[in-house]
């Protein structure tokens with residue numbers, strides 16, 4: 001931007017300020033009004049007020065015409081790359097021809113994109129020709145097996161549990177079928193907590209954790225929806241729900257469920273293991289409610305990052 005242009009802009013700003021003050025003066029005069037006088041004094045006062053008003057309106061008019069004159073002297077921005085023109089306002093870049101270079105690059109990239117279009121057309125016809133030649137040979141396609149995690153027989157869970165070789169101390173798992181074919185695992189872990197894990201086939205759909213002493217409020221076998229009234233078990237429910245996403249594997253659902261159960265078994269030490277990061281048993285009144293997904297180490301919710 002040339003110095004001349006900058007000066008014009010500065011002048012326009014000054015004129016705008018002046019216009020604002022003269023308009024403000026008009027309204028101020030109107031707001032002040034005039035004192036009520038009697039007789040000849042009244043006429044004199046009225047004339048004075050009118051004169052004042054006339055003068056201030058004249059100065060507004062002058063300011064507007066001056067501002068318009070300055071405004072017309074300003075040149076408009078280039079429509080091609082309108083924002084890039086501001087680059088040269090920075091005094092350090094002022095001496096470099098940034099704006100010209102940007103324009104040049106813009107034109108160049110336009111040309112490249114046009115030529116790439118032509119090239120794509122030519123290559124596409126060539127590719128079609130090649131495909132017709134090779135279509136005589138049998139195509140080698142990668143066969144994908146569909147995920148089977150949800151399509152298991154109702155007894156699959158029982159079979160899986162009986163096959164489990166890794167026994168977790170103080171953990172009992174009872175599969176129930178309150179909803180028909182799909183199982184809900186009732187897990188109890190020592191005298192710490194009870195959990196319900198709803199499955200679809202062998203895929204984990206829902207986890208709910210409550211304290212060992214908390215009763216089942218709805219007196220039914222489906223203990224899925226009633227949340228624990230203790231914050232600690234609500235946090236454990238959150239962590240376990242997050243873990244189900246980590247252990248989600250529709251192609252290898254058996255291993256995924258086994259890994260989840262093994263991971264969940266580490267909550268046996270919920271109230272006895274200190275946090276691995278800060279070394280404390282309690283932080284903000286809560287024990288470490290997170291277990292690392294790989295190492296199963298205990299962490300507080302805020303310490304795990």
Ligand SMILES: [Zn+2]
Nearest residue numbers: 275278300303
């Ligand atoms: Zn901690």
